[in-house]
Each structure stands twice: as structure tokens, then as C-alpha cells.
Amino acid sequence: MGEKLAFCRKSCYCLPVNREDIRMKMKKMSFLAAIVAAGGLSAADIELPKPETQGGMPLQEALQSRRTGRSFSDRALPREVLSNLLWSAIGVNRDDGRRTAPTALNRQEITLYVCIPEGTFRYDAAANKLVQTSEKRAGDAPLMVIFTADTARQPERFCHVDCGFVGQNIYLFCASQKLATVFRASFKAEDYRPLLNLGENEQILYVQAVGYPK
Ligand SMILES: Cc1cc2nc3c(=O)[nH]c(=O)nc-3n(C[C@H](O)[C@H](O)[C@H](O)COP(=O)(O)O)c2cc1C
Numbered sequence: 001m002g003e004k005l006a007f008c009r010k011s012c013y014c015l016p017v018n019r020e021d022i023r024m025k026m027k028k029m030s031f032l033a034a035i036v037a038a039g040g041l042s043a044a045d046i047e048l049p050k051p052e053t054q055g056g057m058p059l060q061e062a063l064q065s066r067r068t069g070r071s072f073s074d075r076a077l078p079r080e081v082l083s084n085l086l087w088s089a090i091g092v093n094r095d096d097g098r099r100t101a102p103t104a105l106n107r108q109e110i111t112l113y114v115c116i117p118e119g120t121f122r123y124d125a126a127a128n129k130l131v132q133t134s135e136k137r138a139g140d141a142p143l144m145v146i147f148t149a150d151t152a153r154q155p156e157r158f159c160h161v162d163c164g165f166v167g168q169n170i171y172l173f174c175a176s177q178k179l180a181t182v183f184r185a186s187f188k189a190e191d192y193r194p195l196l197n198l199g200e201n202e203q204i205l206y207v208q209a210v211g212y213p214k
Contacts, residue, residue: 046121046130049080051087057176066171069180072141072211076117081177082143085210086112086123088173089145090166097126101165104158109151110166113196115144120195134195141209145170146192152201163206170208180213 057065077085087093090112093100103109112123114130115137121130138144147166149159167183174181189204196204 042132044119044132044135046079046118046132048083048086048128048130051083051091051128052080053087053093059172062172062175065175065178067175068182069174069213070182070209071214072180072209073214074142075212076142077179077210077212081179082114082116083128085143085170085173085177085179086114086125087128089169090123090125091128092125099125101162101169103162103165104154107154107158109149109154109159110162111148111150111202112166113146113148113192115139115146115192115195117142120192122196133197136195138191138195139207139209141211143210144192145208145210146196146204147206147208148196148198148202148204150199150201151203159203159205167206167208170210174210178213179210181208181210183208 056062088100090099090101090110092098098106099108101110113133114121114123117137119132120134120137121132124131147163149156149163151159154162171181171183173179184207187207192204192207196202198204
């Protein structure tokens with residue numbers, strides 16, 4: 001009584017399973033789902049590896065190598081490289097939450113989104129994770145970085161300057177890692193807007209394509 005056959009995916013065998021077992025397992029699963037939801041981490045979000053904050057190419061050599069590259073191989077960036085790139089771009093580098101790139105009055109109005117093979121994500125710098133905004137992606141490189149600014153938090157002309165600092169951080173990181181990159185003011189914002197779940201005053205200002213050179 002109370003026993004039925006259940007399909008076990010892992011072993012591909014039919015095993016007798018007690019109803020109470022199933023009930024307990026389902027309870028456990030919903031408990032885990034609740035934990036995930038409470039932590040704000042959905043199944044598709046990506047916990048980034050801890051970024052490397054030491055070493056790398058000397059700054060003078062990176063400046064010597066910095067240049068724009070516009071053709072990319074299909075090879076995706078490993079998670080470690082993605083994490084290091086985003087930290088270099090706009091990651092938290094002090095205990096008070098300030099960033100590797102300055103913003104006027106420390107308003108921190110710039111948000112980076114990334115299109116990678118897994119979809120489109122918002123970079124949460126404080127938590128060092130990627131929060132999925134779409135399963136789709138856009139762009140012509142394995143990594144597209146989309147720069148948005150909250151124009152209610154900062155006069156628009158400062159938003160543009162602040163994006164420039166972030167873009168140069170990415171340029172220097174790419175130079176140090178022998179990655180190709182191009183900062184772009186010419187792009188179709190409508191290709192990206194549906195993927196981002198933007199806030200009321202959040203505007204897309206620039207994109208930056210990144211990949212291994214072809
Ligand atoms: C604000 C800004 C906007 C740019 N927009 C584009 C663009 O839309 N398309 C593009 O191919 N390159 C773009 N670039 C890259 C420049 O063309 C490039 O930096 C310039 O030719 C100098 O080359 P270098 O970066 O190798 O020194 C942009 C650069 C900046 C700073």
C-alpha cells in the first residue's frame with residue numbers, strides 16, 4: 001500500500017517509491033526554492049568566481065598595447081576572465097562599496113549588462129554575480145557589455161563621462177589579456193532594450209564588444 005513505480009532519471013530504472021518519500025522530497029525542493037528566492041538568486045543567475053585583484057600585466061605595458069579590435073572569434077570567455085573583466089570595469093574595490101571606476105559625487109549611476117552565450121544578465125557588483133534578465137542575447141561578439149545610466153541620479157553629461165572611465169578600464173583589461181574590444185556609440189539600442197528589464201530612468205548609452213581576436 002502507498003507504494004508506486006516512479007521513473008528514476010539518473011539510473012533509467014523503475015523503482016518502487018513510497019508516497020511519503022515523494023511528499024518529503026517535494027517539501028524539501030520547495031524549501032530549497034524558497035531559500036534561493038530569499039537570497040535573490042534564481043536558478044539562471046550566475047555566481048561569478050572571486051575576481052583576481054592582484055598581478056596582471058604592468059599598467060605601462062597595458063597602455064602600450066591598448067587598441068580597438070573589431071573582429072572576434074566565436075570562443076566564449078571563461079567565467080574567471082568574465083569576472084575579472086567586470087571587476088576591472090566597475091567592481092567594488094573598497095570596503096565602503098566604492099568602485100574601480102569613479103562616478104561624479106560617487107552616485108554610481110552606471111549599470112553594466114552582459115550578453116553572453118547563456119543569455120543577458122545584469123552585473124551585481126556588490127554580490128559579484130550575474131542576474132539574468134533574458135534568455136536571449138544580442139550583438140556580434142561572444143561578450144557584449146551594455147552601459148546604462150540612471151539619469152535621475154546624475155546629470156546626463158556626467159553619465160557619459162562616467163561611462164568613459166568604465167570603457168577605458170575594459171580597454172586596459174582587454175589589452176592585458178590580449179582580448180579584442182571596441183567601445184561603440186553607434187549601435188541599435190532597440191536590439192538590447194527588450195533584453196534588459198530597464199528601470200524607469202535607466203537609459204542605454206553605449207555598448208562594448210569583447211572577444212578573443214579572430
Ligand atoms: C565615444 C566613442 C565612441 C566610439 N564609437 C565607435 C563605434 O560606434 N564604432 C566603432 O567601430 N568604433 C567606435 N569607437 C572606437 C574608435 O573608433 C577608436 O577608439 C578610434 O578609432 C581610435 O582607435 P584606437 O582605440 O585603436 O586607438 C568609439 C570610441 C569612443 C571613445
